[in-house]
Amino acid sequence: MDRIPALHRRIKELEKAKLLPGIIESFTVVRHPPAGFGTEPYIVALIALHDGTKVMGQLTRDSSAPTIGATVTPHMRRIRTMSNGLLVNDLKYEVVTMKTMPIFTMTSYVLAVSGPSGVGKTTITRQLMTMFRSYAEQVPIVSTRAAKKNDTEPYVHVSKEEFDALVAKKEIISWTHMPSATELRYYGYRKRDIEAIWKKGKLPIVVTELNLLKGLVDSLGRRAVLSCGLLPPGKSKRLMLSVLLHRLRTRGRDTEEQIVERLKIAEADLKAFTDHAHLFDHMLVNDELGTCVETIRDLVKVGN
Amino acid sequence: MRETVYVLGGAQTKFGELWNKSLSDLIREAIDGAIATTGILPTDIDYVVIGNMVGGETAEQAHLGTLASSMLPHRPPSLRVEAACASGGLAVHTACAFLESGKAETVLVIGAEKLTDVAGDIVTSALMRAGDAEKDARAGLTFPSIFALTAAAYMHTYGLKREDLSLVSENSHKAAVKNPYAQFRKEIPAAAISKSPLIADPLRLLDCSPISDGAAALILSTKRESNVRIAASQLASESLSLTERASLTSFVSTRTAFVRALSESGWDKNSIDALELHDCFSIATLIHLEDLGYAEEGDAIRIFRQGDAGLDGALPINMSGGLKACGHPIGATGVKQVLDCFKQLSGTAHHQVSDVKRALAHNLGGVGATCTVHLLETIA
Numbered sequence A: 001m002d003r004i005p006a007l008h009r010r011i012k013e014l015e016k017a018k019l020l021p022g023i024i025e026s027f028t029v030v031r032h033p034p035a036g037f038g039t040e041p042y043i044v045a046l047i048a049l050h051d052g053t054k055v056m057g058q059l060t061r062d063s064s065a066p067t068i069g070a071t072v073t074p075h076m077r078r079i080r081t082m083s084n085g086l087l088v089n090d091l092k093y094e095v096v097t098m099k100t101m102p103i104f105t106m107t108s109y110v111l112a113v114s115g116p117s118g119v120g121k122t123t124i125t126r127q128l129m130t131m132f133r134s135y136a137e138q139v140p141i142v143s144t145r146a147a148k149k150n151d152t153e154p155y156v157h158v159s160k161e162e163f164d165a166l167v168a169k170k171e172i173i174s175w176t177h178m179p180s181a182t183e184l185r186y187y188g189y190r191k192r193d194i195e196a197i198w199k200k201g202k203l204p205i206v207v208t209e210l211n212l213l214k215g216l217v218d219s220l221g222r223r224a225v226l227s228c229g230l231l232p233p234g235k236s237k238r239l240m241l242s243v244l245l246h247r248l249r250t251r252g253r254d255t256e257e258q259i260v261e262r263l264k265i266a267e268a269d270l271k272a273f274t275d276h277a278h279l280f281d282h283m284l285v286n287d288e289l290g291t292c293v294e295t296i297r298d299l300v301k302v303g304n
Numbered sequence B: 001m002r003e004t005v006y007v008l009g010g011a012q013t014k015f016g017e018l019w020n021k022s023l024s025d026l027i028r029e030a031i032d033g034a035i036a037t038t039g040i041l042p043t044d045i046d047y048v049v050i051g052n053m054v055g056g057e058t059a060e061q062a063h064l065g066t067l068a069s070s071m072l073p074h075r076p077p078s079l080r081v082e083a084a085c086a087s088g089g090l091a092v093h094t095a096c097a098f099l100e101s102g103k104a105e106t107v108l109v110i111g112a113e114k115l116t117d118v119a120g121d122i123v124t125s126a127l128m129r130a131g132d133a134e135k136d137a138r139a140g141l142t143f144p145s146i147f148a149l150t151a152a153a154y155m156h157t158y159g160l161k162r163e164d165l166s167l168v169s170e171n172s173h174k175a176a177v178k179n180p181y182a183q184f185r186k187e188i189p190a191a192a193i194s195k196s197p198l199i200a201d202p203l204r205l206l207d208c209s210p211i212s213d214g215a216a217a218l219i220l221s222t223k224r225e226s227n228v229r230i231a232a233s234q235l236a237s238e239s240l241s242l243t244e245r246a247s248l249t250s251f252v253s254t255r256t257a258f259v260r261a262l263s264e265s266g267w268d269k270n271s272i273d274a275l276e277l278h279d280c281f282s283i284a285t286l287i288h289l290e291d292l293g294y295a296e297e298g299d300a301i302r303i304f305r306q307g308d309a310g311l312d313g314a315l316p317i318n319m320s321g322g323l324k325a326c327g328h329p330i331g332a333t334g335v336k337q338v339l340d341c342f343k344q345l346s347g348t349a350h351h352q353v354s355d356v357k358r359a360l361a362h363n364l365g366g367v368g369a370t371c372t373v374h375l376l377e378t379i380a
Helices: A004-016 A121-131 A160-168 A191-199 A210-220 A237-251 A256-275 A289-303 B023-038 B064-069 B087-101 B120-130 B143-158 B162-176 B190-194 B252-265 B282-291 B301-305 B322-326 B330-345
Strands: A022-030 A042-049 A054-059 A071-081 A087-097 A110-114 A136-138 A141-143 A155-157 A172-177 A186-190 A203-208 A225-231 A282-285 B005-012 B047-051 B078-081 B106-113 B198-200 B214-221 B228-237 B274-276 B358-365 B370-378
Touching: A004 A087, A022 A054, A022 B143, A022 B198, A042 B143, A054 A071, A110 A121, A110 A210, A110 A289, A121 A136, A121 A203, A121 A289, A160 A172, A160 A186, A172 A191, A172 A210, A186 A191, A186 A210, A191 A203, A203 A210, A210 A225, A225 A256, A225 A289, A237 A256, A282 A289, B005 B023, B005 B087, B005 B330, B023 B064, B023 B106, B023 B214, B047 B064, B047 B087, B047 B330, B064 B078, B064 B106, B078 B087, B087 B106, B087 B214, B087 B228, B087 B330, B087 B358, B087 B370, B106 B330, B120 B143, B143 B198, B143 B282, B162 B190, B162 B282, B162 B301, B162 B322, B214 B330, B228 B252, B228 B330, B252 B282, B252 B358, B252 B370, B274 B330, B282 B358, B330 B358, B330 B370
Parallel strands: A054 A087, A110 A203, A110 A225, A136 A203, A141 A155, A225 A282, B047 B078, B047 B106, B274 B358
Antiparallel strands: A022 A042, A022 A071, A042 A054, A071 A087, A141 A186, A172 A186, B005 B214, B005 B228, B106 B214, B228 B370, B358 B370
């Protein structure tokens, strides 16, 4: 039944609503929705908000799998369609971490730049750093990998034992493992590095990949990450990959085997942009370096 | 009870998808049956109370009190009561109040619902009116999914398995085979129940009571006597919204109503020989048994595992087939439960428990937001 004044009252209520995160107390998949809620199944959860009140809320469609005890955060989304065609928005909740509370609350945000190998992440970040020297800083990567002479990123090298200890202590808030035949490659970000940059009043920048980005989003909250995905120029995936291949070869840092390995990862990275579209705020095509850098600069200014 | 309220008898229509019968056809059939079996004159009826939930939405008919009264020659005073799925129990409770107060001496109690005239998503929305419209329904919740939330919480808290839930429905389906009024008269093994389609995880189709049409009627009296009386009639409430509950795995309304009913009757709960429980969903039966004190929290499934809920068990449950297998025409259910207790106590049940002296009818509205408990006994 369409009660327009009731909708009006709800909109007024939502204007004043505190957008609080909460914990799932129970959830179910509604496979036979009532009139107005479409025909596709969706998940509804009973959520205990952080102020002690409880709400019944739908989970967002891009949410990861819920569990009882998982943390959720609210977003405004379309919830139903009235019979006159009017689209009704209301709060839906996104699962942000599994059974864990946010590690720290958002005091600022992080600029994340991701993209396949060879797309120009490092070059763009270097440009951004030059441009933003006084108010941005790159977050160092903690790695179990041995130091190399031609490393371009700021690394903190640790042993595997030290790395595991940091993860256990929740000092490392986001980490990933890159399988490699030749070396032990675990990468992660430390909470204290990001906090230190925030304390200086600066913007932390991470040059990152999908798993690390997911980890950051899970621990910091989706809204604390301004996430930019970089695409190589090219109308098709095949053309994009040949651009990357060309760049990797001319860069001359890797052997031919390593390049093939990187290209395979790049292909997966490109797929991630569509499979995990919710993790990216902006997709940029790096065909002209200057334009791309300027676009990000403008985004950061708006974000600030 | 302030007065001795006798159950003179009653009747019910078959429950099911009754496309050839309208809401008023169903009501008329139940009234005719009740008058015929009790042998009273229609004009002996002082008052009519009818329980119904969604007649306005699914049958485009409100004002059901007078609709029913119009079917009697003398048009007695009448009213319709509503407490979602507990509308029937509430009708019996209201009739008891009239009888106890002396306002009436013989009351016709009816429960009726017509659901299958409209499409599934419309029924789903209409039934969701039993929940809190502003706090619960807004998220797109349905009644199966509300009980699914309690099931998921129960399974999480007590480690109950999906397969366990199926034992509850299996018991109801087995009992309904002998009930000629039942919607489903077929035994269904637990394994098949566990494989039925998902409705709202973890609940499957055969965990859920069906969408049914049907009506039931009873004649209660303080003036005329019979060998079955109502020993207690209680009504209790709990918060309407699930968001205002301390627990998802217990319904306070059941606990309150039952404690008051035991105190009103002076009975011990273990003296009750047969139960008609509101098994709208398999999980609900387990919660009720714990709230009624027949099992420890998280342990009710043991009653089904041990086979105690069957005809020859220690605690026969829903020998009519319950809501699950006999059917659940919302407003009719609570009246039909009391009718089934009457049949057990007067030795006329189709699935008769031997040596029954005391029976309980437990009717629930919403997700435990309203509960009525009626205790009935035979008088020597």
